[in-house]
Every structure is written in structure tokens, then in C-alpha cells.
Amino acid sequence: MKYYAGVDIGGTNTKIGILDNHFNILAEQSIPTLSQQGARSTFSRIWQTILDLLAQNELSEAQLAGIGLGIPGPVVDQAIVKIAANFSWGNDFNAKQLMEEISHKNVVVENDVRAITLGEHLFGAGQGVANLIVVPIGTGIASGILLNGKVLSGSGGCAGEFGHIMVNEQGMKCGCGLTGCLETYTSAPGLVREAKKLLSAPETDKQKCGEFFQRFSTDLDSLQAHHIFEYAKKGDHLALQVVDSFAKYLAYGLGVLINIFNPELIVLAGGVAKSADFIIEKVQKFLPHYALGVSLQNLQIKPSQLLDSAGVKGAAALVIK
Amino acid sequence: MKYYAGVDIGGTNTKIGILDNHFNILAEQSIPTLSQQGARSTFSRIWQTILDLLAQNELSEAQLAGIGLGIPGPVVDQAIVKIAANFSWGNDFNAKQLMEEISHKNVVVENDVRAITLGEHLFGAGQGVANLIVVPIGTGIASGILLNGKVLSGSGGCAGEFGHIMVNEQGMKCGCGLTGCLETYTSAPGLVREAKKLLSAPETDKQKCGEFFQRFSTDLDSLQAHHIFEYAKKGDHLALQVVDSFAKYLAYGLGVLINIFNPELIVLAGGVAKSADFIIEKVQKFLPHYALGVSLQNLQIKPSQLLDSAGVKGAAALVIK
Numbered sequence: 001m002k003y004y005a006g007v008d009i010g011g012t013n014t015k016i017g018i019l020d021n022h023f024n025i026l027a028e029q030s031i032p033t034l035s036q037q038g039a040r041s042t043f044s045r046i047w048q049t050i051l052d053l054l055a056q057n058e059l060s061e062a063q064l065a066g067i068g069l070g071i072p073g074p075v076v077d078q079a080i081v082k083i084a085a086n087f088s089w090g091n092d093f094n095a096k097q098l099m100e101e102i103s104h105k106n107v108v109v110e111n112d113v114r115a116i117t118l119g120e121h122l123f124g125a126g127q128g129v130a131n132l133i134v135v136p137i138g139t140g141i142a143s144g145i146l147l148n149g150k151v152l153s154g155s156g157g158c159a160g161e162f163g164h165i166m167v168n169e170q171g172m173k174c175g176c177g178l179t180g181c182l183e184t185y186t187s188a189p190g191l192v193r194e195a196k197k198l199l200s201a202p203e204t205d206k207q208k209c210g211e212f213f214q215r216f217s218t219d220l221d222s223l224q225a226h227h228i229f230e231y232a233k234k235g236d237h238l239a240l241q242v243v244d245s246f247a248k249y250l251a252y253g254l255g256v257l258i259n260i261f262n263p264e265l266i267v268l269a270g271g272v273a274k275s276a277d278f279i280i281e282k283v284q285k286f287l288p289h290y291a292l293g294v295s296l297q298n299l300q301i302k303p304s305q306l307l308d309s310a311g312v313k314g315a316a317a318l319v320i321k
Numbered sequence: 322m323k324y325y326a327g328v329d330i331g332g333t334n335t336k337i338g339i340l341d342n343h344f345n346i347l348a349e350q351s352i353p354t355l356s357q358q359g360a361r362s363t364f365s366r367i368w369q370t371i372l373d374l375l376a377q378n379e380l381s382e383a384q385l386a387g388i389g390l391g392i393p394g395p396v397v398d399q400a401i402v403k404i405a406a407n408f409s410w411g412n413d414f415n416a417k418q419l420m421e422e423i424s425h426k427n428v429v430v431e432n433d434v435r436a437i438t439l440g441e442h443l444f445g446a447g448q449g450v451a452n453l454i455v456v457p458i459g460t461g462i463a464s465g466i467l468l469n470g471k472v473l474s475g476s477g478g479c480a481g482e483f484g485h486i487m488v489n490e491q492g493m494k495c496g497c498g499l500t501g502c503l504e505t506y507t508s509a510p511g512l513v514r515e516a517k518k519l520l521s522a523p524e525t526d527k528q529k530c531g532e533f534f535q536r537f538s539t540d541l542d543s544l545q546a547h548h549i550f551e552y553a554k555k556g557d558h559l560a561l562q563v564v565d566s567f568a569k570y571l572a573y574g575l576g577v578l579i580n581i582f583n584p585e586l587i588v589l590a591g592g593v594a595k596s597a598d599f600i601i602e603k604v605q606k607f608l609p610h611y612a613l614g615v616s617l618q619n620l621q622i623k624p625s626q627l628l629d630s631a632g633v634k635g636a637a638a639l640v641i642k
Contacts, residue, residue, distance in 0.1 A: 085615075131476050143581075156618065157583070158580075159581065159583045161616070162581050164612075165580060177614060178611070256581075257581070259479075259483060259486060260482065260577075260581060262476055289487070289499065290486075292479065294404055298476065
């Protein structure tokens with residue numbers, strides 16, 4: 001039996017898993033990324049963690065057949081991070097070369113969203129579907145586009161960035177430099193911001209407000225995205241208003257993807273995927289305003305199956321398949 | 322030497338060309354489509370025209386190696402028109418089978434925009450570029466998306482329909498059934514409609530208006546899209562206003578495609594491609610508001626090279642390549 005490491009490098013933490021070639025996760029650990037200490041330091045600690053996990057499972061270094069790395073940013077040639085958007089590791093950072101130098105193993109690098117997409121295709125909600133789109137929603141929103149079994153990269157590794165479609169010309173500045181991007185509404189921070197606006201707006205009719213308002217209007221700082229979904233599911237009027245607005249923007253964005261790709265399946269992933277069934281129900285209500293009827297006919301929208309392990313399994317998929 | 326027929330079936334007229342395998346058009350003829358007489362009638366007249374053109378060029382029927390058909394609508398398996406959107410030939414209309422039955426030749430069928438895209442890739446502005454998007458603008462707007470040398474079809478043959486992205490929730494009803502589609506602004510009819518609005522608006526300052534206003538304000542019916550570009554190029558204030566608004570919407574739509582595909586090249590085709598250089602200059606001004614800087618860096622936007630022969634050459638490309 002051969003074994004593989006799947007590594008999901010995030011802004012704050014990096015998740016590392018050891019998998020067998022049936023994609024069972026044998027061991028998993030999260031370490032702080034500490035990217036400011038430099039790429040070599042982060043990659044060395046990742047390798048050390050892989051070695052520790054192997055030892056804990058009584059596996060030898062020789063039994064490790066390869067390492068898959070999922071990393072945010074524009075990745076080209078399954079090796080190079082073109083632009084230092086997320087870490088200060090420089091432009092044209094050859095992540096594959098560095099990790100191979102440290103580990104002496106075969107390493108495949110891919111953008112994190114594209115790794116997750118491959119994971120859902122091979123082992124998750126998209127099994128057996130050759131044309132699908134995976135949409136992770138968390139601190140941002142993006143899309144992994146699988147066409148005929150291959151994930152779309154774009155000429156500079158930047159494909160899939162539908163979160164930066166402008167949806168409000170008078171909207172807020174986005175982290176990307178553009179204004180009024182879809183992502184400023186259809187992300188966890190966007191949800192929380194819009195909820196806080198409503199909770200503290202003078203025109204909010206306090207008389208009519210329920211539990212959600214009672215709990216958070218005087219404690220805005222503790223509000224997180226999952227609270228909004230919890231209260232909305234219970235029928236809270238104010239929380240529902242926030243989710244409806246979120247779902248409308250999301251339907252707009254998905255409508256664009258549907259008109260352009262005419263996909264068989266869309267998979268909602270990321271942090272909010274835990275409320276995906278609820279979100280999908282809301283989104284379906286708005287979709288007919290934004291997507292061609294003919295392309296909605298045979299479309300399915302499903303929640304992620306891999307959930308929290310999507311990153312690690314997706315990264316491992318890069319080397320196992 | 323082998324010869325091929327390229328057929329571009331349009332709503333009103335059908336263009337038929339005979340090409341050699343170097344893609345030289347030896348003969349070309351346009352016949353009325355008359356789709357209401359039924360598919361068999363139209364296809365039989367197409368075949369008769371092919372035979373006539375062969376005879377006129379002293380070529381035998383045996384020298385014809387195949388027929389490529391470009392047709393509007395969602396085409397799947399390079400054979401079947403899924404939905405009778407443009408002609409009343411029924412859903413799941415097997416255009417390949419019918420044409421092969423009539424001609425006893427090898428027939429390949431493709432959506433007209435995708436045929437043009439293949440044509441521009443093989444013989445036009447997109448030669449040597451494996452990842453490009455061709456955007457024909459005429460009575461509507463659509464996109465042909467070429468990825469790794471293959472044209473994207475979508476699961477139901479409907480890929481590329483970015484003309485039906487909603488850009489104005491309070492906009493006019495589009496032919497597709499949705500409201501405020503991009504196409505209602507970025508098409509020849511959209512241009513003409515917006516120009517007529519300005520020409521007849523009471524708030525238009527007649528004192529300041531130039532030649533364009535003088536010529537068309539009392540003769541709205543004779544206004545065509547090419548007039549607007551002609552006068553705008555001469556610096557006419559009112560015509561420029563119309564073109565600027567058109568270019569802004571077009572930049573929005575192209576921005577969406579750029580964010581999603583990160584392509585190397587976009588080719589503007591269709592009726593308005595004759596003014597493409599002028600349009601591209603205007604579009605470039607607005608693009609940085611709608612597309613990620615990183616995806617604009619290495620992007621080229623060019624006019625079609627095949628122009629009027631794009632349809633016939635594109636269709637022929639289906640069988641020649």
C-alpha cells in the first residue's frame with residue numbers, strides 16, 4: 001500500500017493529512033502557517049509534521065509516494081504561485097521545487113479552490129460528473145470549474161474568480177482593488193457586515209424584532225455568520241432578511257456561471273456549506289431571474305460532501321489520481 | 322485535392338461556401354433560409370446550392386469530402402439542435418442525420434458562434450492561441466470559448482450565453498424571457514434603441530447637437546448601428562455618448578468573462594467588428610473597473626480577421642481540421 005500527504009495551506013493555519021490510496025485519512029494535524037517567517041520555514045515545518053504523522057502511524061518515509069499542496073493564489077503549471085497575493089513569498093514562487101528540495105518526494109501544487117474541486121469530483125458530491133463547478137464560500141467566494149474532468153486554470157492561473165464580478169457600482173471597496181464585488185456580499189464577512197447594519201440601523205423596527213435582535217443588537221462583536229443561518233432557520237424575521245439578500249446576490253453570481261458554462265452540477269463548499277441545504281433552497285427561488293431556463297432544466301445544486309476535509313483530500317487527489 | 326462545404330444557417334439567409342483544404346473560399350452563395358417551409362426543404366435547397374457551386378467550379382460531387390453546418394441554438398454532440406429556439410424544426414432536431422441522408426456526405430453540425438470561434442482559432446485572429454474567447458456582436462451577443470483548443474459546449478449545448486447576464490434589474494424584457502440582459506444594451510438593436518432615445522428625448526440640448534442629431538432626429542427609422550459608429554468616430558458628441566454607454570456595458574460583460582476564464586485573447590466579431598478597433602479603445606478605458614488587474618496584464622483584445630466569411634470558414638473548419 002502507498003501513502004500520500006494532502007496539505008491545505010491557509011492564511012492562518014495549515015492542515016496536513018496522511019491518506020492511503022483509497023483516500024482514507026489516517027491522520028490529520030493542523031499547524032500555524034506563520035508565513036511571515038518565510039516559505040522555507042513553513043514548508044520545513046509542514047514536512048516535519050508529515051514525518052511525525054507517518055511515524056505515529058508506524059509508516060516509513062519510504063512508503064510516502066507523494067505530496068499534494070493546495071495553496072491560495074494563482075498557480076500555474078501545478079508548481080508556481082504567480083503572484084504573492086496571500087503570502088509575502090514573492091511573485092513566481094516555485095512551491096513545487098522548494099517542497100521537493102526539502103522532502104525529496106514528488107510534489108504537485110494547485111490553487112486551493114481547484115484542489116477542492118478535484119476532491120469533490122473524485123470522492124465527494126461530484127463523483128461521476130465530468131462538468132461541474134465547486135463554489136467555496138468562506139472569507140471570500142470563488143469557483144473551481146471542472147470541464148471534461150479537468151480543472152480550468154486560465155492563462156495566468158487566475159480562472160474562476162467570479163467573486164470579483166461587480167454587482168454594485170456604489171458598493172464598498174473590495175480587497176482585490178475593485179469596487180462592489182460579488183464577494184463583498186456573498187462571503188461570511190459580507191453576511192456579518194450586512195447583519196450588523198440591520199441590527200444597528202435606527203429604522204429597524206425594534207418592536208417587531210425577535211430573538212436574533214435581542215441577542216446581538218447589544219453584542220455585535222460576537223456575531224458570526226453561522227449565527228445568522230441558525231436564527232434564519234428558526235424563522236427569525238431579521239436573520240431571514242439578511243439570508244435572503246445574501247441568497248439573491250449568490251443567485252446572481254451562480255446565474256452568471258450557469259449562463260456561461262451550462263454545467264450539470266454546482267457544489268456549494270467552504271464554511272457556509274454546513275447551511276448549504278438552507279441556502280440552496282433560497283437560491284433556487286431567485287435563480288430563474290438570472291439564469292436561462294434552458295440551462296436550469298437539468299442543473300443540480302448540492303452541498304459539499306467532503307466539508308472540512310475537502311482541502312486535505314483535494315490536495316491529496318493531486319498526487320493520488 | 323479535397324473540397325468542403327461550409328454552411329452558415331441564419332434566421333433570414335443561409336451562406337454557403339465551397340472551400341479547398343487550405344481554407345480558400347472558391348465559391349460562395351447566399352440563399353433565403355425559409356425555415357418555415359420545414360427543415361427538409363431548407364436542407365435540400367442547401368444541398369442543391371452546393372451541387373450548383375461544385376458544377377460551376379468544374380468539381381465533381383465525389384470531390385466533396387464533407388459539409389460543416391453552423392446553426393443558431395444549443396447544439397449537442399455536433400449533431401442535434403436541442404431546443405427549437407430559432408427555427409420551428411422541433412426540439413432534439415437531428416440536423417446531422419437529415420443532412421447526411423440528403424447529401425450522403427459526412428456532416429458535422431455546431432452552434433454558429435462555436436463554429437466562428439473555431440474558424441478564428443484556425444485561420445483568423447486567434448491562430449496559435451489555445452485559450453481564447455470570440456465574442457460576436459450583431460443582433461445579439463454571445464461568446465465562443467476555446468479552452469486548450471476545444472470549444473466549450475456545456476452539458477446541454479448552451480455554454481457561452483453571457484449575453485443573458487442581468488445588468489439592469491429594471492431594464493427591458495429580453496427575447497430570452499429574462500429582464501435587463503446585457504444583450505439588450507450590447508447589440509446592434511440595443512445601440513440603435515439607445516440612440517433613438519437620446520435623439521428624441523426632450524432634455525437633449527438641441528442647440529449643442531451636431532450633424533448626427535441633424536441627420537437622424539427627424540428620420541429615426543433610417544438609423545442603423547453603423548451610422549452611430551461613423552458619427553462617433555468623427556467626434557460627434559451625441560453619437561459618442563451612445564458608444565460610450567455601449568462600451569461600458571460591453572466592458573462589464575467582458576470583465577465577467579476575463580475574471581472567470583483569465584483568457585489570453587478576446588476577439589470581437591459579428592456585424593460591429595468593422596468598428597472593432599474603435600470599440601476596443603473605448604472598452605479598454607472601462608475594463609479596469611470590472612476585471613482583475615492580474616487577469617488584464619497579458620490579455621489581448623483584437624478584431625475578427627475573418628469578418629463576413631467567419632461563418633462559412635468556421636463551419637468548414639468543423640470538417641476540414
